[in-house]
Amino acid sequence: MAQEMEKSLLNQHTEKHFTAGEIVRDVIIGVSDGLTVPFALAAGLSGANASSAIILTAGIAEVAAGAISMGLGGYLAAKSEADHYLRELKREQEEIIAVPDTEAAEVAEILSEYGIQPHEYTPVVNALRKNPQAWLDFMMKFELGLEKPNPKRALQSAFTIAIAYIVGGMVPLIPYIFIPIARKAVMASVVLTLLALLIFGYAKGHFTGNKPIRSALQTALIGAIASAAAFGMAKVVQG
Amino acid sequence: MAQEMEKSLLNQHTEKHFTAGEIVRDVIIGVSDGLTVPFALAAGLSGANASSAIILTAGIAEVAAGAISMGLGGYLAAKSEADHYLRELKREQEEIIAVPDTEAAEVAEILSEYGIQPHEYTPVVNALRKNPQAWLDFMMKFELGLEKPNPKRALQSAFTIAIAYIVGGMVPLIPYIFIPIARKAVMASVVLTLLALLIFGYAKGHFTGNKPIRSALQTALIGAIASAAAFGMAKVVQG
Numbered sequence: 001m002a003q004e005m006e007k008s009l010l011n012q013h014t015e016k017h018f019t020a021g022e023i024v025r026d027v028i029i030g031v032s033d034g035l036t037v038p039f040a041l042a043a044g045l046s047g048a049n050a051s052s053a054i055i056l057t058a059g060i061a062e063v064a065a066g067a068i069s070m071g072l073g074g075y076l077a078a079k080s081e082a083d084h085y086l087r088e089l090k091r092e093q094e095e096i097i098a099v100p101d102t103e104a105a106e107v108a109e110i111l112s113e114y115g116i117q118p119h120e121y122t123p124v125v126n127a128l129r130k131n132p133q134a135w136l137d138f139m140m141k142f143e144l145g146l147e148k149p150n151p152k153r154a155l156q157s158a159f160t161i162a163i164a165y166i167v168g169g170m171v172p173l174i175p176y177i178f179i180p181i182a183r184k185a186v187m188a189s190v191v192l193t194l195l196a197l198l199i200f201g202y203a204k205g206h207f208t209g210n211k212p213i214r215s216a217l218q219t220a221l222i223g224a225i226a227s228a229a230a231f232g233m234a235k236v237v238q239g
Numbered sequence: 240m241a242q243e244m245e246k247s248l249l250n251q252h253t254e255k256h257f258t259a260g261e262i263v264r265d266v267i268i269g270v271s272d273g274l275t276v277p278f279a280l281a282a283g284l285s286g287a288n289a290s291s292a293i294i295l296t297a298g299i300a301e302v303a304a305g306a307i308s309m310g311l312g313g314y315l316a317a318k319s320e321a322d323h324y325l326r327e328l329k330r331e332q333e334e335i336i337a338v339p340d341t342e343a344a345e346v347a348e349i350l351s352e353y354g355i356q357p358h359e360y361t362p363v364v365n366a367l368r369k370n371p372q373a374w375l376d377f378m379m380k381f382e383l384g385l386e387k388p389n390p391k392r393a394l395q396s397a398f399t400i401a402i403a404y405i406v407g408g409m410v411p412l413i414p415y416i417f418i419p420i421a422r423k424a425v426m427a428s429v430v431l432t433l434l435a436l437l438i439f440g441y442a443k444g445h446f447t448g449n450k451p452i453r454s455a456l457q458t459a460l461i462g463a464i465a466s467a468a469a470f471g472m473a474k475v476v477q478g
Contacts, residue, residue: 033308040304041297048296057287057476058280058297061469065279068465069272076457080449087448114373116366123359124350134353142381209326210319218315226307230300237296 022153024207026160030070031200034168036223038063039193042172044230046186048238052176055185059176063169071162078154085146092139096132103139104129110142171196190227197223261392263446265399269309270439273407275462277302278432281411283469285425287477291415294424298415302408310401317393324385331378335371342378343368349381410435429466436462 038059045055096103104125111121128135140146175188197220205215277298284294335342343364350360367374379385414427436459444454 032312033305036308036312037301037304040308041301044300044304045297048300050293050296053477054289054293057289057473058284058301060476061283061287061473062276062280062297062301064468064472065276065283065465066272068468069275069279069461072461072464073271073275076461080447084448111363114367114377115370116363116373120362120366124355124363127355127359128353131354134355138353145384145386147384208319209323222308222311222315225311226304229303229307233303234296234300237299238292 022157023160026074026157027164028204028207029074030067030161030164031168032204032219032222033066033070034063034165035171035193035197035200036168036226037066038169039172039189039223040227040230042176042189043186043227044232044234046182046189047231048234050182052180052182052185055182056173056176059169059173063166063173066169067162067165070165071158074161075154075158078149078157082149082151082154085140085149088144088146089136089140092136092144096135096139100129103135106143107135107138168196168200193223194220261396262399265313265396266403267443267446268313269306269400269403270407271443271458272305272309273302273404274410274432274436274439275407275465276305277408278411278428278462279466279469281415281428282425282466283471283473285421286470287473289421291419291421291424294421295412295415298408298412302405302412305408306401306404309404310397313400314393314397317388317396321388321390321393324379324388327383327385328375328379331375331383335374335378339368342374345382346374346377407435407439432462433459 041062042055042059045058050058092103107125107128108118108121111124112118128138140148172189172193175185175192176182179185179188198216201216201219202212204210204219205212208215280301281294281298284297289297331342346364346367347357347360350363351357367377379387411428411432414424414431415421418424418427437455440455440458441451443449443458444451447454
């Protein structure tokens, strides 16, 4: 009866661990840098009087390089985390077999941090000792704070970030395809990118639970600062 | 006596949550992209027959833009996580006051996933109910999996990533400062960057607990693939 009541109370709360959330996070990572860096690079080179042709060459080369660096980098990082999880899993498994008293003491330590007394937590510790698989899961989550990784995520993450970076990066470069005079193309690029940054920033705020308007302005501001820095550095180097 | 034994067994294990680990992670993030993208951009532009001057202009502009995008982007992301934590903390606090039975049911659900029976976990649930602060901490960690963020981290992270990106990015660009003929500078850049990628990849493997030699080769390979892509795209655009 108590368990049924518990279950019905719980139906109102759901764990929000959707893969969709991870895809959104990867899109945000890709588009954030993709919209900002190629835009700033192009704007900086315009200030240094480069032609649209050079700017396009540099911009598209940067987008290709950035997409691969972030995509492959993200893939290897995810793989590395998965390997790390498996190594820690193996180690915990060995510890449970080799030094069960130490592991039991760790469970006790974890629970006692929440003011739970020995006579209250000892039944829990003993229950875990009798169930090695559950004990292992408990240590992975509550001692090490590690989630079991989804094997498909690494590849999915890599592609999502790379494609998001390419899509983001092409937005500021499109004017340079159609407008050969860089000084004119850059104005179109600024308008287009500013708009894209505001819209993307707004959406980002919405998805991450932050104030969308503030997020839109912050995102556009980063783009502005990055391009001012690129512009400034390009002037210094050309100088 | 049992508690003393527990404490002495525990002294052999320590929680590895050093801030140093987070700094290392940020350096890896910054240097990984910093070594790869400016290198690839410069190599790609060399293939498109740009002069060292143009390449340096583009490269340094990209490093400035990238450092700001990653640095400021990382700062805002960390701030956003901190805000998220505070919002979730507030919400849990309200739920503990408003719907304590639901929250107690959640604790029961969490523990029952580890095969712990009601008669075993009920003393723990009741102990938490009597200690709202501990209960709140328990929900934050075990239901939501959220760690309390360090307020200094956001700024520290931003600077670490930005500076790491700049240091990484300057390595492949240095030859172009001293060698005006791009075709010669690029060879020096390739050698220098390859070396840097191998060394950095090795160090990265060491710090992340992955096989260092494999990490070195993977890191160098990403750099090679990224510059091949940049080179290829630059050729395509130059036409």
